[in-house]
Amino acid sequence: xxxxxxxxCVGARSFRVLWAAAAxxxxxxxxxxxxxxxxxxxxxLAINPLGTIPAFVADGTVMTESMAxxxxxxxRHPASRLAVSPDEPDFAACLNxxxxxxxxxSFPQAIILRYxxxxxxxxxxxxxxxxxxxxxxxxxxxxxAAMADGRRFLCADRLTLADVSVGYALLLAxxxxxxxxxxxxxxxxxxxxxxxxSFVRALAWEKEAALAQGISPTxxxxxxx
Ligand SMILES: N[C@@H](CCC(=O)N[C@@H](CS)C(=O)NCC(=O)O)C(=O)O
Numbered sequence: 327x328x329x330x331x332x333x334x335c336v337g338a339r340s341f342r343v344l345w346a347a348a349a350x351x352x353x354x355x356x357x358x359x360x361x362x363x364x365x366x367x368x369x370x371l372a373i374n375p376l377g378t379i380p381a382f383v384a385d386g387t388v389m390t391e392s393m394a395x396x397x398x399x400x401x402r403h404p405a406s407r408l409a410v411s412p413d414e415p416d417f418a419a420c421l422n423x424x425x426x427x428x429x430x431x432s433f434p435q436a437i438i439l440r441y442x443x444x445x446x447x448x449x450x451x452x453x454x455x456x457x458x459x460x461x462x463x464x465x466x467x468x469x470x471a472a473m474a475d476g477r478r479f480l481c482a483d484r485l486t487l488a489d490v491s492v493g494y495a496l497l498l499a500x501x502x503x504x505x506x507x508x509x510x511x512x513x514x515x516x517x518x519x520x521x522x523x524s525f526v527r528a529l530a531w532e533k534e535a536a537l538a539q540g541i542s543p544t545x546x547x548x549x550x551x
Pocket of ligand 1: 428
């Protein structure tokens with residue numbers, strides 16, 4: 327039985343939810359929207375007044391934070407083993423990475439996107455985009471340090487919410503043409519995580535759903551720029 331309905335735009339943070347669902351074999355319904363729905367699909371504001379993506383409607387509640395939704399799915403579907411439980415050594419580390427991916431890594435990416443791609447030409451700010459690119463790359467230092475031992479996953483020797491959160495930030499960096507500026511440990515981690523079968527399945531699911539629902543399969547960050 328479906329755990330809820332995900333509202334998703336190709337390439338947006340809601341990819342984290344799709345990836346978690348694909349990795350954990352968690353049934354969800356998927357509604358694809360054009361980006362930005364705030365402008366191109368005004369009816370969406372009745373579901374999420376912020377107009378941001380994702381929205382996930384479950385049990386009559388609308389959730390609008392990508393990692394909270396992933397946490398919800400992992401908790402409701404423990405067989406997925408996407409969460410690290412309190413009695414595992416990496417419990418605290420997993421929580422920290424799961425928040426780090428959005429709060430520390432994706433935050434500067436939103437500024438880069440806005441001022442290098444989404445704003446009309448005359449409102450773009452190359453200096454802001456470059457400053458926040460450097461900020462983002464500097465914030466990858468923690469990941470580089472964690473990868474020094476060549477591990478494949480961030481926590482608990484398996485794919486967890488930590489990888490879903492941080493891995494999406496790296497996918498977005500790839501869309502932003504920043505992959506060549508990754509340090510070696512980050513580059514190796516991204517190569518491994520983006521080759522994970524669940525990641526590949528989630529990308530295929532996203533593309534298939536977009537085409538089936540009449541939405542462009544081009545990731546939103548690549549639509550302009
Ligand atoms: N912290 C939220 C951020 C949501 C967010 O800002 N989503 C972006 C897409 S990745 C968005 O909807 N931007 C378009 C807009 O602000 O209208 C999350 O993790 O889901």
